[in-house]
Amino acid sequence: MDTPASPGARRHVPALHVHFANADAIPFPTRNVARGDALYCAGEPLRSLYTVQSGCFKSVAAYPSTNDDVPPHTQVTAFHLIDETLALDGICTGQHESDAIALEDSVVRIMPVGILEPLCREYAPMQHALLAIMSAEIVRAARLALMLGTMPALIRVSAFLLDLSNRLDMDATRPQQPDDVLLPMTRADIGSYLGLELETVSRMLSKLQREGAIALSGRQVRIVDRARLARI
Amino acid sequence: MDTPASPGARRHVPALHVHFANADAIPFPTRNVARGDALYCAGEPLRSLYTVQSGCFKSVAAYPSTNDDVPPHTQVTAFHLIDETLALDGICTGQHESDAIALEDSVVRIMPVGILEPLCREYAPMQHALLAIMSAEIVRAARLALMLGTMPALIRVSAFLLDLSNRLDMDATRPQQPDDVLLPMTRADIGSYLGLELETVSRMLSKLQREGAIALSGRQVRIVDRARLARI
DNA sequence: CGGGCTCTTGATGTCTCTCAACGGGCGTGG
DNA sequence: CCACGCCCGTTGAGAGACATCAAGAGCCCG
Numbered sequence: 001m002d003t004p005a006s007p008g009a010r011r012h013v014p015a016l017h018v019h020f021a022n023a024d025a026i027p028f029p030t031r032n033v034a035r036g037d038a039l040y041c042a043g044e045p046l047r048s049l050y051t052v053q054s055g056c057f058k059s060v061a062a063y064p065s066t067n068d069d070v071p072p073h074t075q076v077t078a079f080h081l082i083d084e085t086l087a088l089d090g091i092c093t094g095q096h097e098s099d100a101i102a103l104e105d106s107v108v109r110i111m112p113v114g115i116l117e118p119l120c121r122e123y124a125p126m127q128h129a130l131l132a133i134m135s136a137e138i139v140r141a142a143r144l145a146l147m148l149g150t151m152p153a154l155i156r157v158s159a160f161l162l163d164l165s166n167r168l169d170m171d172a173t174r175p176q177q178p179d180d181v182l183l184p185m186t187r188a189d190i191g192s193y194l195g196l197e198l199e200t201v202s203r204m205l206s207k208l209q210r211e212g213a214i215a216l217s218g219r220q221v222r223i224v225d226r227a228r229l230a231r232i
Numbered sequence: 233m234d235t236p237a238s239p240g241a242r243r244h245v246p247a248l249h250v251h252f253a254n255a256d257a258i259p260f261p262t263r264n265v266a267r268g269d270a271l272y273c274a275g276e277p278l279r280s281l282y283t284v285q286s287g288c289f290k291s292v293a294a295y296p297s298t299n300d301d302v303p304p305h306t307q308v309t310a311f312h313l314i315d316e317t318l319a320l321d322g323i324c325t326g327q328h329e330s331d332a333i334a335l336e337d338s339v340v341r342i343m344p345v346g347i348l349e350p351l352c353r354e355y356a357p358m359q360h361a362l363l364a365i366m367s368a369e370i371v372r373a374a375r376l377a378l379m380l381g382t383m384p385a386l387i388r389v390s391a392f393l394l395d396l397s398n399r400l401d402m403d404a405t406r407p408q409q410p411d412d413v414l415l416p417m418t419r420a421d422i423g424s425y426l427g428l429e430l431e432t433v434s435r436m437l438s439k440l441q442r443e444g445a446i447a448l449s450g451r452q453v454r455i456v457d458r459a460r461l462a463r464i
Numbered sequence: 465c466g467g468g469c470t471c472t473t474g475a476t477g478t479c480t481c482t483c484a485a486c487g488g489g490c491g492t493g494g
Numbered sequence: 495c496c497a498c499g500c501c502c503g504t505t506g507a508g509a510g511a512c513a514t515c516a517a518g519a520g521c522c523c524g
Contacts, residue, residue: 089370098374118356131349134323144377149307187502428512450470472520475516484506489501
């Protein structure tokens with residue numbers, strides 16, 4: 001899971017989804033992706049990295065099924081909001097390791113790897129930024145694994161809400177309502193990400209509402225008592 | 233989880249724990265770490281990356297506890313065998329994000345980040361190797377999360393054994409007995425890594441033995457029926 | 465030889481999954 | 495404009511997998 005960044009936290013929590021220094025200055029092309037469409041699919045050759053300009057994506061990975069007669073397990077491994085970078089998992093093989101699906105009509109900036117690597121060799125800050133982004137992604141994934149391995153369902157869901165809220169706050173273009181979160185994904189997506197069934201996600205959201213931590217109507221969530229949510 | 237790399241796998245599975253090209257050619261210093269000692273601890277400033285020359289480590293992460301009155305949940309997030317690289321998670325903040333504990337008396341090669349980054353700017357293959365290693369780590373962590381989110385205990389344990397066996401085979405210095413695996417970690421470590429209790433790990437190992445997939449005596453595991461293990 | 469750590473195995477409990485039914489929103493087409 | 499179907503979300507009842515609690519055996523090391 002990503003960073004709840006509560007006041008009580010003892011250790012410094014890394015700023016995940018680091019902004020890509022200097023990339024703004026370079027006239028990379030953009031691409032529109034309609035809601036539900038794939039930006040790329042697993043197995044395709046990696047040509048570029050992408051940063052989200054507007055909209056939102058989910059990454060869906062398939063577990064390399066050992067006995068592949070029947071359904072290969074899949075899971076949402078990440079959600080990508082504005083300014084966050086996609087396709088980092090493809091560098092190691094030169095192939096995309098997951099599908100990237102737009103959750104809304106979206107725009108991405110295209111950064112071809114063939115250009116990016118020489119660029120990073122030239123500009124030390126950019127190299128450092130790229131390494132920082134990748135490192136943050138490692139931390140993010142490890143923290144997700146930690147949560148899936150040790151936390152009960154209610155905590156997973158509340159941590160997810162807090163994380164999403166924090167990341168949406170990063171978006172300077174968004175009106176400043178840090179307590180109002182409009183979920184761009186279905187309960188099934190959330191469940192897949194958190195290692196839960198969609199019914200369980202629904203139940204936990206209802207429970208959080210009953211306890212007065214949030215108010216919800218469909219995908220519109222209002223964080224009523226952030227401290228309570230963090231304390232769960 | 234890492235790569236079972238079975239014959240049945242449809243998609244190409246990335247070679248995780250990529251070897252660090254050219255790093256051998258550079259006279260980096262080494263350091264000995266006694267069994268049970270920490271190579272580094274979470275929160276310390278990141279000075280170097282490390283590759284394992286001999287021995288074995290575990291990475292232990294603490295979940296940034298929101299209400300930190302009581303025990304901050306911890307989990308083993310990775311095991312590091314020979315030729316594998318540690319401390320990649322620290323680059324994003326300049327601080328180590330986890331503890332690295334030696335499971336045996338070990339030797340690591342020390343690669344100071346202040347040297348590594350300029351070096352990567354100079355040598356494109358080295359830059360690419362570093363990016364590939366970090367990307368592979370992202371894939372590894374995501375796959376672990378996927379397994380923790382979707383797989384039952386028996387599959388987690390069998391996948392863990394297959395992965396460990398495959399990674400040990402990468403070690404050229406090891407005598408060629410790919411089916412004999414000496415686990416360097418306790419059941420509790422395995423359980424923490426797999427999101428299970430140590431009793432469950434023990435039960436699953438016993439079950440795999442009853443089913444004729446493995447033979448075990450303490451930490452010595454012999455993979456008797458690799459196909460069956462992969463098929464579970 | 466004793467103490468502590470590790471591992472195994474059993475009994476019981478509980479959390480989450482599974483199966484099922486139902487309501488609401490939205491788009492399509494009558 | 496309304497009807498219908500489909501997807502999404504909610505809620506309940508029951509089952510199953512794993513955690514928890516507990517006891518005991520093996521082993522290493524001092």
